[in-house]
Amino acid sequence: MGTEDDVFFIHLHQAQVDRKTKGMKPSAEYQFKKALSSMRNSGGGVLFVHVGKGIFREDKDAFQSTVVPVLGAMLTEEEIMSDGFRWHRAVSEGEQVYKVDVLPSETFISADLKTKLLAWCVDKHVTASVEKLRQLLLSKRTVSTTEPTVQGLPHLDQADAVKIYVDRNDDKHVYQSLGAPYRSVSVWVNHIINSCSLPQYVTSISKRKQGGSVYVGVTGHNNNDDMDGVSLPWQGRKHELQSMLAEELQKEISVFKNRHSDIVLKPKDVFQIKIHDTGTNCGIVEVAVRSVDGCVFHDPLGPASFKIEKDSNAFVRLSFDKWMEVATG
Structure with a gap:
């Protein structure tokens, strides 16, 4: 004790x-x-x-x-x-x-390893284990070095497509009830990034040997379409929305390479975002994710691990290097 x-x-x-x-x-x-x-x-x-x-x-x-x-x-x-x-x-x-x-x-x-694995039977992703992180960070692996590749809407029909459905009521409330255009756009971007758990999905898909894509949309209006596009807050400024989504998503993730790999990736290298038009000012958001020889975390600092600092009697978060030393050593 x-x-x-x-x-x-x-x-x-x-x-x-x-x-x-x-x-x-x-x-x-x-x-x-x-x-x-x-x-x-x-x-x-x-x-x-x-x-x-x-x-x-x-x-x-x-x-x-x-x-x-x-x-x-x-x-x-x-x-x-x-x-x-x-x-x-x-x-x-x-x-x-x-x-x-x-x-x-x-x-x-x-406290939280801050990285996910795809699990189709349990809400699509679960928290990775320390043992899995050891394999990703310390063991020799063979993974694709291909940059993130946008698959397009035809890929939605494939069995391995990862889909996130935004509730239509929430979708309308996010940007139609706000008067200021800029505020509306920033809230929309935050909704897509955080409410849809995009950083968590990026970490899970990056563990696939070939990577993959996650799509954000709404439930289709008819039986022919499984997914429809979300409404966009800016008319005709899709490329600016893509850039804003990419910029915010970069802030939410960190990537650490496998010790046997020579490839050093930055957060912006892990994914590519494309908004596919589905109608007037509507689109399905695709986030294409590359396979990473290492581990991607949905936190800029990596795993959340703490110890008591005796001088201040406070809970202190360990750096990633220190976590690697004590957790995988």
Whole structure:
């Protein structure tokens, strides 16, 4: 167990829990993983969880359904829950407080590896494992060196086409309810990049030996078309939209080469964006992704890994080089 200094407190607000699933929302889950991984990587510690009013009122087992799954994500494949965590309800007048003893890990724990794998049966992509990252970064591989190639709309009919469907109601709200044209365009670009999880799809497709394309559109209006184009916020300025999408997507990813490769790629080298016209001021967005001998991350800093800095008693994120040293060494 860690020292007396390795004691931390975290408050779980009602707004941070999804009412339907009982699970934490992504931002809250990330904060928990940040704290838990830091302690497991730094000799253990204690985490007191203060639960906001109303969260567990209807479900006495809500701590089990809300917090425990996050604890399980901070275990190695060889561990069971008691190897990493022990918890109980702490005595507190009128408050719900849980004390979680966090045990040290012999293997380095990452809060989020920030890279995905394609999985057709599970929402199209899942988080890669440390073992998979070792293969991508350290083992000799044979992959295509071809630059990203736009496939075009005929490729939509192929079995390996990756498609993202934008909800039509959300689509209209994004740019038709806003008065200022520039603001409308920037929100549209952000919607395509982040709401559609494009950085995550780029990381997953880049792991294919031949790369591939992901398409963004809306559900087809008739049986003949599987996908229709999204409305574009600028009339006749498709090339500028492509450039803006590419510029923003570059900011969201990072690429690290395999140690046996001589090819050094920048984020802009990994993909190419083309908007295919499908009607008046509408188009399907294609992001063509090349195969990468290494690993692409949907975070400019790579994997999110933390340790406790003893001087400040704060959670500190490791650089990619340091992560490579401790996680794959």
